Amino acid sequence: MEQKSFLGLSKNVRSLGWVSFFNDIASEMIYPLLPLFLNTVLGAGVVFIGVIEGIAESVSSFLKLFSGWVSDRFQKR
Numbered sequence: 001m002e003q004k005s006f007l008g009l010s011k012n013v014r015s016l017g018w019v020s021f022f023n024d025i026a027s028e029m030i031y032p033l034l035p036l037f038l039n040t041v042l043g044a045g046v047v048f049i050g051v052i053e054g055i056a057e058s059v060s061s062f063l064k065l066f067s068g069w070v071s072d073r074f075q076k077r
Contacts, residue, residue, distance in 0.1 A: 035049045035053070038052070
């Protein structure tokens, strides 16, 4: 059995926590740069970039609503 150390968490749990933390930081750094990349490198217009961003936010909102409904429907409390 693994020994618990810092805050009662095993080394594997702490390692996965740090990996998740740095993955979140990396993905959040990409979002502000994506419109600039689409415009300068790919030559996309501002309307197209706006549509892409709007679709991304709409899908995100829909998936949050859907996953909340699924969670409420199938989990016992």
